[in-house]
Amino acid sequence: MKELWTTVASVMGVWAFSQTLFIAVFPPELRFAFIKLFQRLFNGFSSYCYYDITEIEGVNTNELYNAVQLYLSSSAASSCSAISSNRLSLTRGLNSSAITFGLAHNDRLTDVFNGVSVVWEHIVTPRQSQTFSWRPLPEEKRGFTLRVNKRDKPYILESYLDFINGKANEIRRKNEDRLLYTNSRGGSLDSRGQPWESVPFKHPSTFDTLAMDPVKKAEIMSDLRDFADGQAFYTRTGRAWKRGYLLYGPPGTGKSSMIAAMANFLGYDIYDLELTEVQTNLELRKLLMKTSSKSIIVIEDIDCSINLTNRKDTNVGVDRSSSTFADGGPDTRYAPADNETGGNNSITLSGLLNFTDGLWSCCGSERIFVFTTNHIEKLDPALLRSGRMDMHVFMSYCSFPSLKILLKNYLGCTPDDVETEVLQRLEEVTDAAEMTPADISEVLIKNRRDNKKALRELLEALRVRAEKNRSGLRRFEADVEEMAEEEEKRTLESPKEGGDAAGGGCCVEKERWKGVRG
């Protein structure tokens, strides 16, 4: 035993002595060249490639390091057996309610990608001297080393790193709590010069809970997914990475719920833009510049927020008296500026269109604009033109497929849990009743402790409403018929006065009635 210790001590002594000699005799340049040569020799014999991904590159944070860390956090949590020790670090980020796992210092993890095995090592070493920098650097140097077999490198390296980036983005979005921003302070800035105020966004609406036609829902979800994964597409086609949705329909059909579901689905923040708080186009532009990417910019009830005829006044010469305001009379605050195209003295439709469409809309990327309205017929055609709002989504009264989603949400019952006869009767009356999902939710919430009672009351409410609609329609049709007969009589008495007035009147009336019913 003593001999063994003596041997170890002498080997260590020789090693220390040769190191000292090496440092003392050779100048640093030669030492460096020697080490490089040694490494090259070693690499020539080794069957592996090594890639270092350091936390800080120069003075900048290395995004790839963060991505790898996040990616490994999910791998580490799901594949503890692959780790060389049982230790994991736990972290919780700012604005996050989720805990993430990470590789502890100097630990290793084996990952498999496309059937190829690679090894990650997390290396932490103390930083030797604080080099000059505008911002203090951490005391430790952190980095990951990726070990890949040389023969696998050409096949996987690039796609593996892309995959890691994609996964990291996904995790980031899932972990971070959404934020809901508002500009309700009337243009004033906060202490950090920000025009937006934010609160954590905790709306529970998801596409699962949203009651709407399943085909339309699937279409919207796939559109959103394509948008979020579409960076390469938008770059290739030279388009700004943004998308516009116009949600329209009667009150209580789920337009706001849909926006929340979109944000939860994509993991985006929401900027709820209160247009009535914005005084000028310039202010609008500043607000836009202060939004972040991966966000949904919402303008609710757009027909009530801004006088959307003002563009017509100057550009296409439509009568200014045709107000779009539901409560009559244009808001003089939004009267078009004398210099409409300059547009800096007040907020105008062209200012708004520049906001969504013009050059300024591209400062930042991956943003979705959502406008909602109860009265699509009141919107300026400029806003509806194809390419401006990419998708027009009509949120309609509750249909039978939507009703089934609401029954599941509120009563926890599937169609199999409901008696066949009740289900049939519900199906018969749902469309004719033209009740909004909000109305139906009310009935279900009130009776949610007693499913049978809830279904009974719902059926009754739908039946009463359907009957009311039918008798309203009958009465209306009788009125129209009567009017048509009178018109015909008058035409016969004085044949010179226009012949198609009655038919035209009927159509207009019918259209008007349809409009009133939404």
Ligand SMILES: Nc1ncnc2c1ncn2[C@@H]1O[C@H](COP(=O)(O)OP(=O)(O)OP(=O)(O)O)[C@@H](O)[C@H]1O
């Ligand atoms: N399609 C729907 N799916 C699920 N719940 C809905 C739906 N529509 C309405 N609701 C329920 O009704 C409430 C009101 O809906 P929401 O605010 O989304 O309607 P809206 O279309 O935005 O109405 P408004 O035009 O008045 O703004 C929601 O909190 C939700 O509970």
Ligand SMILES: [Mg+2]
């Ligand atoms: Mg709403």
